[in-house]
Amino acid sequence: MKIPVLRLKNILLTSIQVDLTDEDALNFQEDLLKAVQINDADGVIIDITALDVVDSFLARVLNETAVMAKILGAEAVISGMQPDVALTLVEMGRELIGVSTAINLDHGMEKLQALISKRAGGV
Amino acid sequence: MNRVEKSGMEIQQEPIIIRVTEEYHIPKTRHSVKFLAETLGFKQIIVFYIMTSVSELAYNLFFHTDKGGTITLVPLIREDNVGIEVIAQDEGPGIDDIDLAMTDGFTTNRGLGGGLPGVKRLMDEFEIQSEPGLGSRITARKWKIWQ
Ligand SMILES: Nc1ncnc2c1ncn2[C@@H]1O[C@H](COP(=O)(O)OP(=O)(O)O)[C@@H](O)[C@H]1O
Ligand SMILES: [Mg+2]
Numbered sequence: 001m002k003i004p005v006l007r008l009k010n011i012l013l014t015s016i017q018v019d020l021t022d023e024d025a026l027n028f029q030e031d032l033l034k035a036v037q038i039n040d041a042d043g044v045i046i047d048i049t050a051l052d053v054v055d056s057f058l059a060r061v062l063n064e065t066a067v068m069a070k071i072l073g074a075e076a077v078i079s080g081m082q083p084d085v086a087l088t089l090v091e092m093g094r095e096l097i098g099v100s101t102a103i104n105l106d107h108g109m110e111k112l113q114a115l116i117s118k119r120a121g122g123v
Numbered sequence: 124m125n126r127v128e129k130s131g132m133e134i135q136q137e138p139i140i141i142r143v144t145e146e147y148h149i150p151k152t153r154h155s156v157k158f159l160a161e162t163l164g165f166k167q168i169i170v171f172y173i174m175t176s177v178s179e180l181a182y183n184l185f186f187h188t189d190k191g192g193t194i195t196l197v198p199l200i201r202e203d204n205v206g207i208e209v210i211a212q213d214e215g216p217g218i219d220d221i222d223l224a225m226t227d228g229f230t231t232n233r234g235l236g237g238g239l240p241g242v243k244r245l246m247d248e249f250e251i252q253s254e255p256g257l258g259s260r261i262t263a264r265k266w267k268i269w270q
Contacts, residue, residue, distance in 0.1 A: 019149075019150035019153070021146045021147065022146060052157075052171055052174065053153055053171065053174050053175050053178050054175070055175050055178040055179050055182065055238075056179060056182070056234060056235045056236075056237060056238045056241070057178075057182050059235060060234070060235050084167055084168045084171045085171060087168060087171075088168070088171045088172055088175050088245065091172065091244055091245055092175065092237070092241035092242075092244055092245055093227060093237060093240065093241055093244055094235075094237055094241060
């Protein structure tokens with residue numbers, strides 16, 4: 001199973017729609033990070049509107065992917081987490097540490113652009 | 124047939140047993156419990172709580188035992204309440220120190236930890252029985268009415 005990665009100017013856009021296996025997750029991370037490198041992308045958005053479960057497996061995948069994107073010099077935003085999914089994470093006592101989140105793709109874009117310009121202007 | 128008719132809808136009453144020995148069985152447990160919880164009329168947020176809990180328990184069967192185990196979903200239909208019981212059972216290595224396993228962030232196998240304590244918080248009732256070398260049985264229940 002391959003997750004498409006779209007390029008939009010300096011940004012990469014991808015979305016998780018289905019149940020990932022460990023192997024799918026590794027392939028996804030590899031594909032996305034390769035795309036960051038090849039396109040010299042400034043940021044990535046991972047949309048998870050379609051997901052109704054973010055368990056520790058998926059939380060780890062999302063965290064790791066965001067951290068690796070940052071190491072490669074790209075900012076990362078997770079968009080579209082359903083409110084009930086966010087509530088479940090809070091109730092569980094889990095946070096997506098080190099990842100910015102946005103309610104939908106529009107806000108995700110804004111947040112990502114803000115992060116990118118902050119980085120360009122700041123340290 | 125051991126089923127009841129309720130407002131025209133047939134309610135599942137028998138336990139559903141799902142073997143978790145391969146990774147692709149894990150999403151199956153989520154889909155089954157989603158269907159059951161929705162059929163029993165749980166609110167969406169609670170359906171998510173139960174699905175996430177089942178997913179954590181199923182991952183643990185897959186990641187922390189050699190041969191996997193089973194997830195059993197039991198509809199609990201009482202005169203004054205409706206619930207779901209989830210049992211994760213395996214004949215794996217067992218859990219040495221249950222208090223430690225219930226600590227946020229504790230993991231022995233490249234996890235994030237927080238799975239078991241998370242399930243305890245998401246569900247109403249939670250119990251671990253485990254015998255080192257013999258296996259584990261984790262039981263969790265969610266009720267529609269809970270105080
Ligand atoms: N079915 C099981 N059999 C043996 N050990 C288990 C089982 N489930 C959980 N554990 C132990 O409890 C620890 C905590 O589990 P959990 O909170 O789900 O975190 P994680 O799965 O991320 O390690 C695991 O690292 C493992 O040592
Ligand atoms: Mg776990």
